Amino acid sequence: METAKIIEILEDWNFWTGKDRDTGVDRETYTQELEKLHKTEQVIAITGVRRSGKSTIMLQFIKKLIDKGIDPRNILYVNFEDLRFKDLDLDLLNKIYDTYLQYAQPKSKAYIFLDEIHKIIGWERFARTLHELKKAHIFVSASNSKLLYGKLASVLTGRHLDLNVFPLDFKEFLLFNNIKTKDTLDMISKRHKIISLLNVYLEYGGLPLVCIKESKKELLQTYFEDIINKDVIENHTIDNISKMKSLAKFYVTNSGKRISFNSIAKSINLSLDTVERYSYYLEESYLIYFIKKFSYSVKEQEKTMAMVYVIDNGLKNILGFKFSKDFGWLYQNTAANHLIKKYGKENIFYWMGAAKEEVDFAIKSGLKIKQLIQVCYDISDADTKKRETRALLKAGKELKCKNLLIITEDYESEEKTKGKTIRYIPLWKWLLS
Numbered sequence: 001m002e003t004a005k006i007i008e009i010l011e012d013w014n015f016w017t018g019k020d021r022d023t024g025v026d027r028e029t030y031t032q033e034l035e036k037l038h039k040t041e042q043v044i045a046i047t048g049v050r051r052s053g054k055s056t057i058m059l060q061f062i063k064k065l066i067d068k069g070i071d072p073r074n075i076l077y078v079n080f081e082d083l084r085f086k087d088l089d090l091d092l093l094n095k096i097y098d099t100y101l102q103y104a105q106p107k108s109k110a111y112i113f114l115d116e117i118h119k120i121i122g123w124e125r126f127a128r129t130l131h132e133l134k135k136a137h138i139f140v141s142a143s144n145s146k147l148l149y150g151k152l153a154s155v156l157t158g159r160h161l162d163l164n165v166f167p168l169d170f171k172e173f174l175l176f177n178n179i180k181t182k183d184t185l186d187m188i189s190k191r192h193k194i195i196s197l198l199n200v201y202l203e204y205g206g207l208p209l210v211c212i213k214e215s216k217k218e219l220l221q222t223y224f225e226d227i228i229n230k231d232v233i234e235n236h237t238i239d240n241i242s243k244m245k246s247l248a249k250f251y252v253t254n255s256g257k258r259i260s261f262n263s264i265a266k267s268i269n270l271s272l273d274t275v276e277r278y279s280y281y282l283e284e285s286y287l288i289y290f291i292k293k294f295s296y297s298v299k300e301q302e303k304t305m306a307m308v309y310v311i312d313n314g315l316k317n318i319l320g321f322k323f324s325k326d327f328g329w330l331y332q333n334t335a336a337n338h339l340i341k342k343y344g345k346e347n348i349f350y351w352m353g354a355a356k357e358e359v360d361f362a363i364k365s366g367l368k369i370k371q372l373i374q375v376c377y378d379i380s381d382a383d384t385k386k387r388e389t390r391a392l393l394k395a396g397k398e399l400k401c402k403n404l405l406i407i408t409e410d411y412e413s414e415e416k417t418k419g420k421t422i423r424y425i426p427l428w429k430w431l432l433s
Contacts, residue, residue, distance in 0.1 A: 001086055006099045009084050015062065015072040016104055023060045024208070025176050030057045030165060031064055034139075037161045043131055046141040048165030049286035049311045050231055051223050053208045054141045055079060057165060058113050061139075065111060073104040077113040080120065090122040097126075110136040118142040118235070143231045146284045166341045167312045168206030170334075170431035173197065176211045187432060198428045202330045205314025220318045224252075231285035243268055244278050251279070251288045251308050253319050256332040258305040259290075286311055291336065294349035294362045294369065294399075307350050309336040327409070328377040331427055332360060335375050335407055338431055339363065353398070357391035362399065371403040372396055379408045379424065389417055396420060405430075 015021060034057070037044050046054050058077065066072050078096055080088060097112075112130065117123045117140040130136040168176060177197055181187040187194070204216045213219060228248055238244050246268055251259070265275045282288050290306035310316045313330055339348050339361055351359040351372065361373040372395050374388045392404050404422045413424045425433075 001092060001095065003095075003099050005084065006096055007103055009082055010076070010078070010096070010100065010103075013077050013079055013082070014104075015066055015075065018072070021059065021063070023063055024056055025172075026060055027053060027057055027168075027172060029172075030163065031061050033163055034061045035064070037163060038137060040161060041137075043127055043138040043140065043160040044163065045160050046139065046163045046165060047145055047286070048143070049167065050143040050227050051207050051209060052165045052167050052286075052311075054143075054165050055115050056208065058115060058139065058141065062111070062113065070111070071107060074106040074108055075111040075113070076100045076104070076106075077115065079115040081116045088119045090120060090126065093120050093123060093126055109134065111139070112136045113139045113141075115141050116143065118144055143227075143286065144235055144284050145286065166206075166337065168208060168211060169338060169341060170198065170201055170206075170428070173201050173206050173211060174432075176208070181432065187429070191428075194428055194432075198431075202313055202327070202334060203317055205312035205317075207312055207314060210314055216314070217318055220314045224248075224315050224318065227285050227287050231287075232281050236281050238278070238281075239274070240270070243270055244281075247275065247278050248282055248287065249319055251282065252310045252316050255288075255308060255310040255316050256329045256336070257308065259308050260305050287315070289340065289345055291345070291348055291350055291361075294351050294364070301349075304352075309333055309340075311337065328375075331377050331407065331409075332375040334427065334431070335361065335373065339373075351391075351395045351399070353391065353394050357394055359391050359395045362395065362401075369399040369401045371405060372399070372401050374406045375427075376406055377409050379406065379411050389422060392422060393418055393420055 011017065034044065046058065048054050062075055062077060065075060076097070085092065114123065114127075123140075127138050127140060131138050174180070174194065174197060179190060179193060179197065181190060204210055204220070207220070207223060210216050210219050210223075228245055232238070232244065232248075233241060247264070247270075250264065250268070261272055261275050261279065264270075265272045268275075270278075279290075283290060288308055288310050290308055292301045292306050293304040295301045295304070310333060313333055316330070316333060336348070343363055347364045349362045349364060351362045359372050360375050362369050363371040363373070372392055374392050376384065376388050379385050379388070388406060392406065396402060396404050402420065404420060406422060406424045407427050407430050408424055410426050411424050412426055412429070415422050415424070
């Protein structure tokens, strides 16, 4: 590739010429975390579902570095999804780096940001060399966890730290819509606007560009296809592409339900091994994730059915759901994403009793369950309330957990039931608290 073309592309993305770049609404949670991770002098790996904002967060962090006095020419940002880059390979990566050194002439240790780096086979050797020679601070990103972490683990064991980027949580979504709450009183005063925006959030999700553009459904459809085609099919050997896509749609439209690989294999006429393999490819792309049943026995956890959730409600809704009739599942999926972002997937489970009673979420801390959560959109029906509280109380007794919560549409209270306190809170308030 011509040096002049490389310079042209790099100038478009970088801050070298002093021109101000609009990097959107600052996602402070992530830029502050990047600042902390950067101080460790390790390679920083940024992952997350496609279009969740990884590139923008990188650029926002670069802007913060410049604001703190780092010379823009000491910073290189490369986006390997730029279609002008041809023949993505290690030779190109080395040429980009050499071109940067000659053109920008950094005066001190460089900051190198390599966006969607998994497209370059062998990139990990490049990163290791610069890291070990202390020539650069290295930041890499990818939309596939295995392709990034697997490569890093093979050459940089113990020398990289991770940052997982999610679509906007509800608090960020409100900021994107110019709603900022200072305290509880302020939040309550803006209650009606917040609830109105919650309905938008439940329907279209939190992928940043979707939040600010009018063509929401078209964007979501494109994103779904891109995740399947670019983050799954391009990166793995898929023998039956149509059935892979059918499997993806099945999971997304069945979010919040227990799944059985055996049943799926029979229904779509694929081998059990293939269904399991395709399923984990989809999880690696961050489109879906599986929550296991809680048990003190690891063997028991592995053999029981998992609950499937999708990373964003908007992706769930574009595949044919009737939004007005599906609030219960949307509430549950929203709660799952909130909990996983807050506590990590490895600490989130569902609970099922011997009589098949279910509790949606059991939050683990160390070896103990610290909270049990039911999600119930409409708690007004007496039978529904009885069913939800009965399961919660039974799980609390079995797991020795007193922190019992039910997330609702608009009911808020604390009630004593059989000597135990159950707290009820509306979803919007829980998401912001």
